[in-house]
Amino acid sequence: DAGITQSPRHKVTETGTPVTLRCHQTENHRYMYWYRQDPGHGLRLIHYSYGVKDTDKGEVSDGYSVSRSKTEDFLLTLESATSSQTSVYFCAISGTGSSGNTIYFGEGSWLTVV
Amino acid sequence: QQQVKQSPQSLIVQKGGISIINCAYENTAFDYFPWYQQFPGKGPALLIAIRPDVSEKKEGRFTISFNKSAKQFSLHIMDSQPGDSATYFCAASIISNTGKLIFGQGTTLQVKP
Numbered sequence: 001d002a003g004i005t006q007s008p009r010h011k012v013t014e015t016g017t018p019v020t021l022r023c024h025q026t027e028n029h030r031y032m033y034w035y036r037q038d039p040g041h042g043l044r045l046i047h048y049s050y051g052v053k054d055t056d057k058g059e060v061s062d063g064y065s066v067s068r069s070k071t072e073d074f075l076l077t078l079e080s081a082t083s084s085q086t087s088v089y090f091c092a093i094s095g096t097g098s099s100g101n102t103i104y105f106g107e108g109s110w111l112t113v114v
Numbered sequence: 115q116q117q118v119k120q121s122p123q124s125l126i127v128q129k130g131g132i133s134i135i136n137c138a139y140e141n142t143a144f145d146y147f148p149w150y151q152q153f154p155g156k157g158p159a160l161l162i163a164i165r166p167d168v169s170e171k172k173e174g175r176f177t178i179s180f181n182k183s184a185k186q187f188s189l190h191i192m193d194s195q196p197g198d199s200a201t202y203f204c205a206a207s208i209i210s211n212t213g214k215l216i217f218g219q220g221t222t223l224q225v226k227p
Contacts, residue, residue: 004157031213042120042203042217043158050212058214090157094213103213105150105157 003027004106006091012112019078021109023091025071031094032074033103034058034066036087043090049074081113117141118206120218127225133191135221137204140185144206148215149178149189152201161202162189194225 003026013019023032031050035043035058045058047066055066063085065077078085091106120137127133139147148163164171164178164187171178177190191198204218 033214035217040123040219042118042219043215044217045214048212048214056212059216092157102160103148103215105159107157108155 004091004093004104006089006106006109008109009107010110012114013081015082015113016080019081019111019113021076021089021091021111023074023076023106025074025091025093027093027095027104028071029093029095030071032068033092033094034064034074034076035090035092035105036060037090037108038087046076046089078111081111083113085111086113087111117216118204118218120204120221122221123219124222125224127194127223129194129196129225129227131194131225133194133198133223133225134188135202135204135223136186136188137206137218138184138186139206141206141208141216142185143208144216145209146207147178147180147187148205148207149176150203150205150217152203152220158203191223194223196225196227199223199225 005024007022033048034046037043044060049055049068067075089109092103094103118139149161150158151161152158162173162176175192180187202221205215207215
């Protein structure tokens with residue numbers, strides 16, 4: 001298994017509170033991604049990073065921010081959680097970012113916003 | 115705007131049968147098409163992938179068929195086994211575009227013993 005650790009694995013939070021999910025990798029991979037998985041939508045890209053302090057938006061970035069201060073850590077923050085952000089969040093990593101390299105996924109973080 | 119459309123949503127196959135999952139894409143710039151397998155409570159894992167310069171790729175019981183002119187590709191699982199029961203996602207990306215994957219909606223496969 002790729003060395004990806006997501007924390008917390010499960011969280012219940014109240015509407016309006018900020019939430020931060022952490023992704024830690026031990027592979028020294030350059031590219032890191034945050035996806036959310038929802039029934040009927042597959043996995044959708046939220047944000048990604050192509051290096052320390054280098055990030056960009058994905059297709060569903062509204063309401064989310066990210067930070068990457070070290071190669072190994074990529075944080076996803078829900079600035080003010082809403083019920084529509086109840087989802088399973090997956091962190092992924094890739095060595096070069098080229099599609100020829102495998103993208104490895106973490107085990108997921110289950111977030112419930114009540 | 116769904117750039118990758120996957121069907122069926124769910125599939126039930128008898129042990130030993132053939133499972134077929136189909137995907138269609140819109141963006142002709144896509145040049146990498148992987149399939150991911152996901153078991154309950156786990157993250158997706160790469161199963162098999164294909165580039166558009168070949169029409170078929172086989173790895174064990176898993177085969178990708180690719181039709182560039184129709185902008186379609188499919189996953190065939192031969193001799194399906196109960197252990198293949200999982201959710202399968204097709205995806206597409208552009209090689210030069212930081213590896214971002216666009217996923218289909220997913221297919222839940224159940225293989226009955």
